[in-house]
Amino acid sequence: MNSHKHNTSPISTLSFSSHYKYSLFATSLDLKRQRFTSPLLLIFLFLCLSFATSMAVSDSDSDSGPVVQTTPLVTFLQRVQLTALRSYSKKPDPKFYIDLSLKLPHDLSTAESAFDDLTTGSRDLSVPVEKLEKFVHEYFDDAGKDLVHHEPEDFVSDPTEFLLNVENDQVREWAREVHCLWRTLSCRVSDSVIESPDRHTLLPLPEPVIIPGSRFREVYYWDSYWVIKGLLTSKMFTTAKGLVTNLMSLVETYGYALNGARAYYTNRSQPPLLSSMVYEIYNVTKDEELVRKAIPVLLKEYEFWNSGKHKVVIRDASGNDHILSRYYAMWNMPRPESSVFDQESASGFSSTLEKQRFHRDIATAAESGCDFSTRWMRHPPNFTTMATTSVVPVDLNVFLLKMELDIAFMMEIAGDRKGSERFVKASEARKKAFETVFWNEKAAQWLDYWLSSNGDEPETWKAENQNNNVFASNFAPIWISSFHSGKTMSTCLFAHIY
Numbered sequence: 001m002n003s004h005k006h007n008t009s010p011i012s013t014l015s016f017s018s019h020y021k022y023s024l025f026a027t028s029l030d031l032k033r034q035r036f037t038s039p040l041l042l043i044f045l046f047l048c049l050s051f052a053t054s055m056a057v058s059d060s061d062s063d064s065g066p067v068v069q070t071t072p073l074v075t076f077l078q079r080v081q082l083t084a085l086r087s088y089s090k091k092p093d094p095k096f097y098i099d100l101s102l103k104l105p106h107d108l109s110t111a112e113s114a115f116d117d118l119t120t121g122s123r124d125l126s127v128p129v130e131k132l133e134k135f136v137h138e139y140f141d142d143a144g145k146d147l148v149h150h151e152p153e154d155f156v157s158d159p160t161e162f163l164l165n166v167e168n169d170q171v172r173e174w175a176r177e178v179h180c181l182w183r184t185l186s187c188r189v190s191d192s193v194i195e196s197p198d199r200h201t202l203l204p205l206p207e208p209v210i211i212p213g214s215r216f217r218e219v220y221y222w223d224s225y226w227v228i229k230g231l232l233t234s235k236m237f238t239t240a241k242g243l244v245t246n247l248m249s250l251v252e253t254y255g256y257a258l259n260g261a262r263a264y265y266t267n268r269s270q271p272p273l274l275s276s277m278v279y280e281i282y283n284v285t286k287d288e289e290l291v292r293k294a295i296p297v298l299l300k301e302y303e304f305w306n307s308g309k310h311k312v313v314i315r316d317a318s319g320n321d322h323i324l325s326r327y328y329a330m331w332n333m334p335r336p337e338s339s340v341f342d343q344e345s346a347s348g349f350s351s352t353l354e355k356q357r358f359h360r361d362i363a364t365a366a367e368s369g370c371d372f373s374t375r376w377m378r379h380p381p382n383f384t385t386m387a388t389t390s391v392v393p394v395d396l397n398v399f400l401l402k403m404e405l406d407i408a409f410m411m412e413i414a415g416d417r418k419g420s421e422r423f424v425k426a427s428e429a430r431k432k433a434f435e436t437v438f439w440n441e442k443a444a445q446w447l448d449y450w451l452s453s454n455g456d457e458p459e460t461w462k463a464e465n466q467n468n469n470v471f472a473s474n475f476a477p478i479w480i481s482s483f484h485s486g487k488t489m490s491t492c493l494f495a496h497i498y
């Protein structure tokens with residue numbers, strides 16, 4: 001049992017004014033499309049499908065949570081991916097196949113029918129590697145071809161201004177090399193994506209992008225925060241603003257910033273750091289126009305994280321309700337970019353409901369940006385006990401508290417005093433929730449909270465639901481300087497460590 005005394009945690013020292021002194025820590029795929037030439041077979045198939053459909057509708061044991069459908073191209077590429085994984089003896093990266101784009105003059109239906117011809121007769125869907133490679137080459141452009149190099153206009157190869165501040169020669173040379181990576185990672189979405197989005201899984205974006213590199217050939221939401229911090233150091237303000245414009249366009253289109261700018265990432269977001277990005281840029285550039293543009297977008301994003309399945313209500317012993325948020329992906333199938341892996345991981349579950357719940361918890365872990373941490377496992381390190389949607393995470397709520405303070409700050413700049421006060425109040429309410437739900441005096445940490453129910457209705461706080469394990473995220477509140485400026489925090493932490 002945790003001792004959860006309602007002593008004041010260091011978070012209570014947080015105030016709006018002190019917030020702005022951050023210290024940063026730093027279809028089953030196996031159902032291959034067959035050509036049924038016999039009318040009897042067609043009738044048989046029709047009857048089977050009708051039966052399966054009626055079963056699905058009456059199956060009260062299937063997961064009823066939200067699902068954002070993906071595109072027909074993604075669904076098809078999952079089949080190609082499965083065949084590739086079954087055909088090569090050394091397993092390729094499944095993401096490569098889901099990143100392919102349809103080559104002109106082919107369209108989806110001609111590619112599908114050529115793929116049917118290729119795989120017909122293969123029981124396990126594997127095919128000779130040479131034949132697969134010929135098919136992929138004929139029907140698809142290489143993964144990554146739909147991103148073209150972009151020379152950032154604000155890049156200076158020898159930025160003396162900040163490099164001269166680095167005294168050590170070796171470190172300065174290393175810093176120069178890191179700075180030069182911007183040119184390697186800078187791209188823009190090709191015109192072909194804008195002209196024919198259905199041929200690509202890459203999503204169109206208005207401004208040039210900075211990608212993480214390696215197998216990640218698209219923009220990622222929370223990576224962009226650190227990218228922007230780096231760009232600001234490199235004095236690349238135009239590029240930094242472009243990244244924010246891209247993320248804002250995703251929020252405007254989808255209602256939230258996607259995990260990444262790919263058609264298979266539309267079912268989830270990532271740690272919400274857009275307001276922090278705008279804040280960092282404003283701090284350096286004092287660009288009020290950016291702030292004014294960002295406010296309505298941030299309000300939309302704020303609503304996403306504080307409504308529907310993302311919102312949870314924890315009731316304290318005095319009957320006060322505390323509103324917090326959790327990660328919750330709008331997906332209950334294998335993640336397309338890793339579908340074979342996810343199917344294998346779920347193979348031990350017998351019911352559809354168990355499999356769907358497991359897949360949602362896996363996709364939700366991806367929404368957390370941390371992927372497969374033992375934080376999300378009911379019985380670590382047993383991967384099949386992933387239950388991410390049942391956790392109220394400390395770090396997510398820190399990001400949201402920061403969003404509240406950032407919005408309040410931005411509204412103040414925009415002259416909206418009332419709006420600003422509303423968000424200060426929202427931050428104070430979340431601060432109280434941190435005290436009640438997360439803070440643990442004995443451990444001197446904020447602990448993740450396990451939900452007892454499905455989180456749809458308010459539930460009463462229980463000390464034993466705090467997760468006693470120590471994770472770096474337990475200390476996420478100290479990201480905001482006033483959380484650790486008080487003596488209480490350092491005293492408690494040192495007492496715990498030594």
Ligand SMILES: OC[C@H]1O[C@H](O[C@H]2O[C@H](CO)[C@@H](O)[C@H](O)[C@H]2O)[C@H](O)[C@@H](O)[C@@H]1O
Nearest residue numbers: 212216220223259335337366369370371
């Ligand atoms: O650096 C990009 C991101 O890389 C990891 O996650 C991404 O890859 C996962 C597996 O392909 C995918 O399921 C997830 O949705 C992607 O975001 C990393 O965990 C992320 O933190 C990081 O943003």
